[in-house]
Amino acid sequence: MSQKSRKLQRVSKACDFCNRRSIKCSQREDPLGRCQNCADFDVPCTFDRPAKRRGVKAGTQASGRDAQFVRASVNHGIHTAAATVSGGRAYGSSTSRSSYRPSISGDPWSGWSAAEGDDDDGALHNSWKAFAIACDRQIRNLVQVYFEIVYPIFPLFHMPSFIEQVNSKEHLRNQGLFASVMAVCSLVSGRVRDGALYSNRWHREELIDPPSEAFFAAARDSIPRDLVAVKGIDYMRACAILAIASIQNGQIRNMQKYSGLYHTLTSMDGLYDEKLWPKDLSPIETEERRRLFWSIYTLDIYSTIVWGGVIRYREAHSLVRYPSEVDDEFITHHGYGVPPVTPQSNPLPPSNVTVVSRQPMTWLRGWNFTTDLYRILEHVVDGNRRHFSSANGTTQVWPLFNPLSMSEPAVMDQVLTMYSALPSHFRETPPTTGDMSKDLFGFQSANIQATLQLLRMVLLSAEEIGVERK
Numbered sequence: 001m002s003q004k005s006r007k008l009q010r011v012s013k014a015c016d017f018c019n020r021r022s023i024k025c026s027q028r029e030d031p032l033g034r035c036q037n038c039a040d041f042d043v044p045c046t047f048d049r050p051a052k053r054r055g056v057k058a059g060t061q062a063s064g065r066d067a068q069f070v071r072a073s074v075n076h077g078i079h080t081a082a083a084t085v086s087g088g089r090a091y092g093s094s095t096s097r098s099s100y101r102p103s104i105s106g107d108p109w110s111g112w113s114a115a116e117g118d119d120d121d122g123a124l125h126n127s128w129k130a131f132a133i134a135c136d137r138q139i140r141n142l143v144q145v146y147f148e149i150v151y152p153i154f155p156l157f158h159m160p161s162f163i164e165q166v167n168s169k170e171h172l173r174n175q176g177l178f179a180s181v182m183a184v185c186s187l188v189s190g191r192v193r194d195g196a197l198y199s200n201r202w203h204r205e206e207l208i209d210p211p212s213e214a215f216f217a218a219a220r221d222s223i224p225r226d227l228v229a230v231k232g233i234d235y236m237r238a239c240a241i242l243a244i245a246s247i248q249n250g251q252i253r254n255m256q257k258y259s260g261l262y263h264t265l266t267s268m269d270g271l272y273d274e275k276l277w278p279k280d281l282s283p284i285e286t287e288e289r290r291r292l293f294w295s296i297y298t299l300d301i302y303s304t305i306v307w308g309g310v311i312r313y314r315e316a317h318s319l320v321r322y323p324s325e326v327d328d329e330f331i332t333h334h335g336y337g338v339p340p341v342t343p344q345s346n347p348l349p350p351s352n353v354t355v356v357s358r359q360p361m362t363w364l365r366g367w368n369f370t371t372d373l374y375r376i377l378e379h380v381v382d383g384n385r386r387h388f389s390s391a392n393g394t395t396q397v398w399p400l401f402n403p404l405s406m407s408e409p410a411v412m413d414q415v416l417t418m419y420s421a422l423p424s425h426f427r428e429t430p431p432t433t434g435d436m437s438k439d440l441f442g443f444q445s446a447n448i449q450a451t452l453q454l455l456r457m458v459l460l461s462a463e464e465i466g467v468e469r470k
Helices: 016-021 036-041 065-085 126-134 136-149 159-167 175-193 212-222 233-248 252-269 283-307 364-387 408-420 436-461
Strands: none
Touching (some): 016 036, 126 136, 126 175, 126 212, 136 436, 175 233, 212 233, 233 252, 252 283, 283 436, 364 436, 408 436
16 A cells, blocks of 8 residues: 655745845854845845735736736736827826837837947837836835935936936937846835835835835846846946845845856956046036946945955956045036136045035045945955965966955054045934935945944954954
């Protein structure tokens, strides 16, 4: 008589944090009973979401998570978008008739162009276009929130022109820009969900529906598979933002994936050398490229320290100036404007930039100083890796070219001298006020302090010193 096979049991359900990010929920011995991911991110490990029956409902067809959400959104979005094209309004916003060209096939989306330059990767999926139109209000709000909680650390867009592009729905006619906008929405929605809002002008519940994952899927599906055909900064920027969003969502392998795509596009496009850039770039485009390059340079150093891996771009291999210390409102397609107040010229020696701001100084002074700290960190990481390189059995050649590494006290003394020379705005961390012109300085000050601590920890880890000092 054959023994009845033992019924396999499902793995217990994931916690709310892991479920929202679609990541594996691994248990660990934690005093608070938290899973591995919740303990790593130091957040409560809860199971508060309502339980749902497993399986497919009767009379429905199984589909992927993204497809289920998009189908529901598109069903509503198609009707809303059709009314918008015919002259109506969708969520309180209008779509220009000039952006629509009638199609003989009757498909209201097939006449829209989504290519960027000479990119021939094809139009955006109709469902994602309908999704974007249906979510127009949320997209515009998320873009505004981006400039409050993300832009101070990752200023990847020129504020006035980017807001104008989104308000005029340029992203519906430009596939690369669409990918960037969806990536921004994914990142901001994820940060809002995790409690990053500090302004009372926004309602959290309105900013997290649709969820971050839906915008992430829209951005992901908008990046052409044939990267050789990709041109322009928008796809590079989309990949960079998706890498940051992956960190926000606790998906480190995705972060490595999109960082790799960004660096691939950077190599093909020549972003690492200003001499390889197009000759007809406007000041806005030039500054956006500089900000993108150095933003992801710092992210690359940070991710290498925290999660391991290799540094993909070295400062010695990069011929890109620091961003000009000019507020966005004074950068136009035709040049750099001058504010009504008398500007201060205080160039940084490495980048030869000029300060132009309504404030006594611009917040980008502190941002560029943080980049200086990451350039120092790059060399500290190199020294740390070389210290243990003898274990891999290879012949050591680096002593032929480099002097002995400086000690931790010597490096920190030099760094603190640089820090003390900064204006007081960047050495004090006031509470957030909701006034962006003031909060930008507070963000820089906090980021400088965090980077100084990271530098000190990496320096100490490279030396054989006592536990008490570490």
